[in-house]
Amino acid sequence: MNSIAKIIGKIQKEMLITTMENLLTYLHGLEKLYGLDRNGSKLELIKEIYSTMAEFKKVEKPDLPPDVVKVGYKTSYSKRIDYADVYLFSIVSGDWNPIHHDEEFASKTRFKKRVVHGMLTLSLISNALALIPGAVVLVKQSVEYVKPVYIGDTVTAEAEIVEELPKGRYRVKVECKNQNEETVAKGECIILIWKVEKRNNK
């Protein structure tokens, strides 16, 4: 019985995907007609779908002049990492390592459960750095992964300016902690800060 129900479910799911594709084609036509940004709407749809599974966050960058950036200046960014994040990161990176996706495979490793890509955890540092005033460009990074991050963990990425270097560069101490205040990754980055005219309020 259950398997028949599954087959029916699968057929209906496939119908739904077809409907989705038709809708996308329709959207495509509409946008062409009205000169809208086609991919823009598709990306909005992705954001909508993602938001039903995981935590969508867009933190406003503080509107401060770059000259507040001095040794001791700190930023932080916190986010729960859900399976949807792992899946999206796999789409982008191409990294479908089963240690992140396959429960059974992961259970045979020392981690026992599926873990988050190290570089996904690190990506939260990308945002902690981006929250520093000015146009921030990453120049160098050196990071050590200390503990595994499991799906569902909330990671806080912290960045602190520790040294001012020549030519608008800064040495930044970075660290990621989980919800139990355990360090999961740590290291340092060199960033470059460009002073740019007031940014758009996007």
Place this chain on the structure above:
Amino acid sequence: MNSIAKIIGKIQKEMLITTMENLLTYLHGLEKLYGLDRNGSKLELIKEIYSTMAEFKKVEKPDLPPDVVKVGYKTSYSKRIDYADVYLFSIVSGDWNPIHHDEEFASKTRFKKRVVHGMLTLSLISNALALIPGAVVLVKQSVEYVKPVYIGDTVTAEAEIVEELPKGRYRVKVECKNQNEETVAKGECIILIWKVEKRNNK
């Protein structure tokens, strides 16, 4: 005229998003009924939508025993980085730095155009490493960003084992090049390789 068309387009787009949401609610109900993996289907939909805008790639990991891994062993992974990748990476990382999204803002910087997140470029290395036989775990990484990567560039990430370390660890030289064979990022990683029973063919 154009603005009226845009308003009509906007209304139709909003209707479409509502339709999408209704479809998702319907899918939700269906899956509950048939015991399907709810989020699994939503992630498939995201993959479908993404595939209409960018290059979806899933490279099969070669089914080789971990003992082929020796000094000189190389892997590589190549992918065109589209705006959809930048957008998905922003969803995951929370990094909505306008240098990646806002043409006007980017035009005022020395890059002149929107650039790809450094850590997104780096994520392709995550996959080059994952393609090494065995269960690969990233322990440490040290990377320098040499040149900007622009949206639409094709990046090739290369990894080469350069030293065997104690306790199943390896030093790996990593490098990312663009379509003009220019190095955009380079550095090294330390990885740990676990021997795991034959992985699922997923």
